[in-house]
Amino acid sequence: MHPFGLSRAIDASTAIVAHADDPQLAFIAGGTDLLGLIKDRAASPDRLLDINGLRGMAQIEALPDGGLRIGALARMSDVAADVEVRRRFPVIAEGLLFAASGQLRNMASIGGNIMQRTRCPYFRDGDDLPCNKRRPGTGCAALTGINRTHAIFGWSDSCVATHPSDVAVAFASMDANVIVRSRTGERSIPFTQFHRLPGDSPERDNVLERGDLIVAVEVPARIEGRSSHYLKIRDRQSYEFALVSAAAGVATSARKISSVRLAMGGVAHKPWRLTAAESALRGVSLDDANALRAAIATAFAEARPLAHNAFKVELAQRVVLRALETAGGRA
Numbered sequence: 001m002h003p004f005g006l007s008r009a010i011d012a013s014t015a016i017v018a019h020a021d022d023p024q025l026a027f028i029a030g031g032t033d034l035l036g037l038i039k040d041r042a043a044s045p046d047r048l049l050d051i052n053g054l055r056g057m058a059q060i061e062a063l064p065d066g067g068l069r070i071g072a073l074a075r076m077s078d079v080a081a082d083v084e085v086r087r088r089f090p091v092i093a094e095g096l097l098f099a100a101s102g103q104l105r106n107m108a109s110i111g112g113n114i115m116q117r118t119r120c121p122y123f124r125d126g127d128d129l130p131c132n133k134r135r136p137g138t139g140c141a142a143l144t145g146i147n148r149t150h151a152i153f154g155w156s157d158s159c160v161a162t163h164p165s166d167v168a169v170a171f172a173s174m175d176a177n178v179i180v181r182s183r184t185g186e187r188s189i190p191f192t193q194f195h196r197l198p199g200d201s202p203e204r205d206n207v208l209e210r211g212d213l214i215v216a217v218e219v220p221a222r223i224e225g226r227s228s229h230y231l232k233i234r235d236r237q238s239y240e241f242a243l244v245s246a247a248a249g250v251a252t253s254a255r256k257i258s259s260v261r262l263a264m265g266g267v268a269h270k271p272w273r274l275t276a277a278e279s280a281l282r283g284v285s286l287d288d289a290n291a292l293r294a295a296i297a298t299a300f301a302e303a304r305p306l307a308h309n310a311f312k313v314e315l316a317q318r319v320v321l322r323a324l325e326t327a328g329g330r331a
């Protein structure tokens, strides 16, 4: 295992400056992804800066307007159990509860969760096979290899990996914002713009730069939040990443959809919003399964399955439909 030094951050400003000035330094929160990456030789920081002692970053605040502010150091289990999170945005609580295991959720932070790296086995398991994410310029073993769990949307010849976070899909569906602090101040990044598509630089998962510290995720008040649901399909029922997942939130009038928010996981390098389906679903009755199915299908015109994952195209549409119907049952 790559040796590293460990120190504790005293305050956010010093931590940010240290991260900006030292390319060999990494923040560590719960360590549940970073330490695995170091063991797999997919990351080799010389210095880890423990940010768990930074003040004001672990709170979960229910905002007076109906939104939420979730500190980057809040633990997944605490957020999932929070009464206001469950009441205002069940999709977020469920996205967390369907992830990992109880012990992992007790350690893992929200900031670390959305920063976690792909579970593509070629990226995680070996350093001999080509992987542009692990070693830029070497190629993509999954493109012509076993790609059953990989992307059907937005991939490039450089990388066909998917993003593994569940709660990120829920955040994307609700138009959350990532609050980031750097040397130049604080900025808010729309969740759907936080993660990147691979293009020709898949080594970059998101838009953060050195010296960027995630301090919180803010979820705006949303009428669709209360009737929302996260549905995850995986190869085994616990302790497994999504093959395909869907986050759905809906507002209705006399069972007709007045507005809907949909996102999918396990299908792209980032949480995938279904904006075409959201438009097509407006005015459709929740009781008309054929019309719902047809509207959802509009978002799949651009699906490009790989050799081993064509099944995801049909599976994903069924998952979105079931998630939407369950969310509708809560309206």
Ligand SMILES: Cc1cc2nc3c(=O)[nH]c(=O)nc-3n(C[C@H](O)[C@H](O)[C@H](O)COP(=O)(O)OP(=O)(O)OC[C@H]3O[C@@H](n4cnc5c(N)ncnc54)[C@H](O)[C@@H]3O)c2cc1C
Pocket (backbone or CB within 6 Å): 026, 027, 028, 029, 030, 031, 032, 033, 034, 035, 036, 051, 072, 073, 098, 099, 100, 101, 104, 107, 108, 109, 110, 111, 112, 113, 114, 115, 116, 164, 165, 166, 167, 212, 213, 214, 215, 239, 240, 241, 242
């Ligand atoms: C066996 C196993 C199964 C899992 N199953 C699932 C699953 O089903 N669904 C799911 O969503 N996840 C799953 N996970 C992933 C798990 O949720 C993540 O490992 C965890 O959320 C990461 O949080 P952490 O605090 O431990 O991050 P760390 O490991 O501490 O950090 C991860 C990365 O985030 C960076 N980072 C951390 N905090 C900040 C911050 N505030 N600002 C900027 N950068 C930061 C670190 O530098 C590092 O690069 C699983 C993990 C394991 C090991």
Ligand code: SF4
Pocket (backbone or CB within 6 Å): 118, 120, 121, 122, 123, 130, 131, 132, 133, 134, 139, 140, 141, 142, 143, 158, 159, 160, 161, 202
């Ligand atoms: S899909 Fe991406 S992460 Fe997987 S081997 Fe290809 S380049 Fe590497």
